[in-house]
Amino acid sequence: MDDWMISTLILFLPLLIVYLLVKYIKLKGRVESRARDLHEAWQTREMDRQVSDKADTLFRTWKLDEEKKSARMQ
Helix, strand or coil: CCHHHHHHHHHHHHHHHHHHHHHHHHHHHHHHHHHHHHHHHHHHHHHHHHHHHHHHHHHHHHHHHHHHHHHHHC
16 A cells, blocks of 8 residues: 555544444434334323223213212112
């Protein structure tokens, strides 16, 4: 190898490393952001499901109590 190739390689490799590092950091940030969005969406769906289940249970309990009261009045 002559001096020109070595100096070009010495210049090119750090630039390539910096470029790849920047790309990696950006991609990592997007993956983390997407994962956070997916987790928040799941958490919202899970809370909605739990609230719906609780409301259903409370409604059934109320309905049974009302039916018992109604049966006693008759």
